[in-house]
Amino acid sequence: MPEVLTAPPPVARRRGNPLRKASPRLVLMVLAVATLIAIALFMTVDLKGAIGYALKLRGIRVGAMLLVAIAVGLSTLMFQTVTSNRLLTPSIMGFDALYLLIQTSLVFTLGSSTLLTAAPALKFGIEVVLMVAFSALLYRWLFTGGSGSLHLMLLVGIVIGTLFRGFSSLLQRLMEPSDFLILQDLFFASFNQVEPVLLGISAVIIGVIAVIAWRLRHSFDVLALGRETAINLGVDHRRTVSLVLVMCAVLVAVSTALVGPVTFFGLLVVSIAYQLVRDFSHAWLLPITVLLGAVTLIGGQLILEQVFGFNTALSIIIEFIGGLLFIYLLLKGSLK
Amino acid sequence: MKISFRTLLGTVAAGASLIALTACGGSSEPAKAEGKTVSITHAQGTTEVPVNPEKVFTFDLGVLDSMEALGIEADGVPDAQFPESLAKYKDAKFEKIGSMKEPNFEDIAAAAPDLIIITGRTAGSYKQFSEDMKIPTVDLSVDASKPMESFKEQAANLGKIFDAEDKVATALTDIDTKATETKARASNAGKGLIVLTSGGEVTAYSAGSRFGLIHDVLGVATAADVKHDGAHGEAVSFEFIKEKNPDTLYVVDRDGAMGTAGEAADAVLDNELVNSTNAAKNGKIVKLDANSWYMVGYGLNNLPKMIGEVAQAL
């Protein structure tokens, strides 16, 4: 019989995983230290030449990775909490497809050189607004408060995503190969070419949402118990869920506009967080998820650069591992 | 939208150039062998560049091709698939400065080249190089809307930088002569159609596109006025090719260019409909060398080769 992972699972059910016995406090400490070590190594290993410049460069990259870790980790965790599942992520709702469509249309209409030299803040603004507007429309149109409608919303998002992909592939077919070359660079998330200006803007937006999420942490614990229970315990379910969905939309939009699409990264981090933490209170889950994301990204980038010589984009590897994990979780039957 | 983008670009470029200028003025670069600098106006502003810079990094195959023609080697190149004509750059003695898409900023900063030449795919890194690293950087992108004119400007810029203006002028004159000769022959060679094959399907391109050189500069009459706003093509059927009945069919094999024949252009185009066109009857289906046409593109060595390919078929 497949086990159903519901929150919270009976503690005694697991065997042979010593990590699960660790207290969340310890896990948090270890992760915090690991993150700091990763950052320190990342900032200092193999420094040469123009040290001041290299440090600034690495600082920007670390900043981008931290922001993405926060945005993706938080949005996935919150999303999974309000949709009461452990498998879906907000980014599968047609976000990637929309991002690709925006990029493709820009290259198609303005040419690739324009895209690369365009004012980054303007482009970033347009992308975020479009993506948030898209998800807000989707929610407004569909969200009626039942749990079934969330699935419906997801499916509608996915279908619209297919529609976007159809448009994108048509434009890609008509595009010249040299323009397409530039376009395809945008299909994969990259932490190496982030505009410092955007970093600041994103940091403010993500920071604000992170604070709100932190203050909602107790509501999340209640929400995780299911809709009826939450309502009985006095949580304004509909309002909170709507708020969370909007927050998720903004987080995903900002992160996608900043570095590019990441689909399975959030799933990977949140799944590991649930494996590590015995206590399912969001006061622990939130910071642990974020730190895990930071360690994964920064450590991963470090290993890539030092061991593999920078040949493969980190995001692709993380996506792949996340994808494998997803299939594994599916086969284990951890879906409600 | 378009206009606002354009204006924005203008402002950004102007701002960048101002900053670049002041930055250059204030930078404490050690004097070069000759100590002379030349001011280069390019796609993203104006930059003071040392004449005959010792250490040159570039990301563009077309620029490498032009440098080759001037007898100059770049010192840093991307880690890329180099075509036959530039195969020597695979050698490890040339510093690899990132991928075609992502410059390795730290290595570049550490290597402190005297000049970086960027184009299209790396144009977005201009600010990084010129402002953050204070390295003289020029964007020698060829403007797709007026490729020949733009290419001549860029070539002249290279001439100024490498103190080879006469050489460049001669090369450009040769190209012009070649183009004029070809044009004269093209005027009575009937109509041409440019198609790109990929995945077993056909896309047609026309004047004004990247392959538009054939119509725009070399004066081959268009068999089909593939309307375009921007440099993209249109999906067409084989019936379209038959109906337009070009006297010459220029083929760019997208899949063949990548070294993996997804479905070679010959196989795609070898069918009853295409074979009943004048182009096929007269043996005028010209397979353009995809490497030269879009991997390398406009370069002092490569452009004559491209023109030659078209001329040969007339």
Place this chain on the structure above:
Amino acid sequence: MLAPALSRTAATEDSSAVAVRRTRGPGEKTALALGALGVLVLAVISIFVGVTNVSAPKLLAGDLDAWQMLWVSRLPRTLAVVLAGTAVAVAGLIMQLMVRNRFVEPSTVGTVESATLGILVVTVAFPAAPLLAKMGIASLFALGGTALFLAVLSRLPLRNTLIVPIVGIMLGGVIGSVTTFFAYRYDLLQTLSNWMIGDFSGVLRGRYELLWIVAALTIVGYIAADRFTVAGMGADFTTNLGMNYQAIMRLGLVIVSLISAVVVTTVGAVPFLGLIVPNIVSLLFGDNLRRAVPWTAIFGAGFVLICDIIGRTIRFPYEVPVGMVMSVLGAIVFLALLLKTRTRNA
């Protein structure tokens, strides 16, 4: 409440369809004949749509060029559309019967993505491989992907109607990201994207004949249709009726995977078709399976014919790939179906 796209699709058959709704017996045959006639009318229209001028008077006058065009280009294209449309729609129906879910079809369970991965692997490893070899490998991959989905499905504790396609699509996404990654490494992304988008513009005599394979598969699917329904009820139920559950599932798996792989390699992906057509058929005719299969075939063929005719005329003389038209119309119809489900559940 059906979308405009749908009423257009059904325009030819609709009158007859409504007339025979829930009737049995001789009326049924008449309706089917009318439906088939509708497809025939569309096919004739399709034969006379194109860049070159092929018209009935020209053909009658014995214009050799026009006849050549008919044999070489128009007829093959129309046949390819009919074959692919029929097969993909029926494959979707079989898939839906097997897993008892209205929202699955080859493109929402990872079958199409797996086939694409197969094509990519062949293209990279053996660039010169003949089309048949590509198809074979694509079929193997499609089998693997579909089997993986079924394995996942059998472990889903709660079969929420909407969760099944979501899981399938995400699974397809994982497989798709692997494909994208390798295509990117080998600089084949644009080629792959061109290859994948469903497009009949390259169809000529000698380039679509492999689609007859799917015609045979469709017929097998028709003969075995009731068994898939039984298998959809579960293993125990099937065994109690004295049938071999595993064998039926395997058969369905093979039919669906092969149809998908053959269609993907010859014309590309035809999104949503296998999903919307069976759903529309069940809305119109209820769930009598024997009746559903021929109607699914008729509607599938009709819908793709309409999309392809639109694709050829909307930006004449240039083409809009059928996959693109399909994404738009299919998405609209699919959303309409989804929202219908929602109002019913509400």
